[in-house]
Amino acid sequence: MSDQSSSSDKGKKRKRLTNYKNWKDTRKSRRENKILVNYGRQHLSRKGRLIAAKKMGDSCYCTKQCETKFTEAERIEIFNNFWGLGSNEKRWLFIVNHSNKMLKNRSKQRGEPVRNRKYTYKYYLPKTNSDGFSQTQIAVCRLMFVRTLNTSSNIIKTAWQKYDENGIIQQDMRGRHAKNRKVSNE
Template sequence: MASASTSTTNPVADVRPEAAGEEVSLKRKKNEAEWKKNVAKARKNSGKEYISRSTGKVMAARRVRDPCGCPKSCFDKLGEEAVRSIFTEYWNIGEFNAQSAYLLTRVKSKEVKKRRVAAEGSRRSATLEYTVHVGERNVVVCKKAFLNIHDIGDRRVLNVLKKTGDTGVAPVDRRGSHGHTHNKPAEDVKQLGHDHIKSLPLCSSHYSRAKSRHRLYLPPGYTQQHCYSLFQLWCEGKDVPADKVMNFDAYRRMFTTYNIGQSPPKVDTCSTCDKLVIELEAATEEP
């Protein structure tokens, strides 16, 4: 039967697609911009409606909230067009760190000029001044007007000021920046996996070689789980410590970076081979 040709040695020393010169892999190319969490994050930072990744609820889009109603009539002083312009400018930034830098330029901590209680009984040494940029000038507004125009909470502003401290530099958002290095296999552990995958008895396609000449296949009966079992035995034979053996999930992710199929394509047999197989099966079934 003219099936996939096999050999005791690996036909290609390194069957990763980048090494073979082909952009082909079982693993899909990641597009982080289309990940659900990144889509939700981008929409949230732009003030648009998004789906919360923690609760699954639809979070409403940002909007200018009600006027402050203070004696200064901040909304009337600015005008509806200016209010909308300020709101749009802030949410069009679309990036958390840049928005923090914006808030830092609009909110200033100033020393209290006039105290209403005795100095020794006052716990407040500074007050916050909120400004918005209209045309060529900065206009001072009350706290409620500032928060309602931008549709943000008091904590958002206070966190920026607290993390800035005396440095004068806007803080950088470090959430999710640790990179999950605590689960990342060490280089020597990864090399063990690469060495084992390269040692597998791979075979090339008989008839599909012209279409994908660098693609190799596992022998019949082999699966990724079976390969991992062989990897565990392979590590035991090399006296590799148990903590140096990567788990199946890490091995599977590494396996998919190689241009290896689980089984040769069905077109890898000809009509003559198929006929002989049928006749052989029929002969063995006869009493």
């Protein structure tokens, strides 16, 4: 009997105590960083690097003369409103509301290979009228739109993919999934 009890004691191991102070990443710090990222503010990465806050880009100098349509203060206000939304769904809805997706008008000559792009986009930025309450949409080029909001062109495509015809944006499902149980078939 003593042989059996000694062999069963060898198999038992003590669990390690959790020491939250030594953890690099805690739920609280992840939540705080997520909020800072969503608002475009300065934050620390998981590796401890300092990530700079989002900044508005320079205006463009195109044939549409976008730089004359908006003052620097108006562009800063648009930038702050966009990043003040605080979630991807709201930013996607902003992009969809301030752009139009349409079929492209023309394609290359007959001998050219078929391109994948079927749609083109028109971009608008909101401008507050002199009465201070109503807004009009001013047409701008893609570069001005992207630089004012400090986003990429891929975000615009993603926003239109998430949009359905009823005016609803799909929920951002990154990091969300059903709990999968591993069941053995033994």
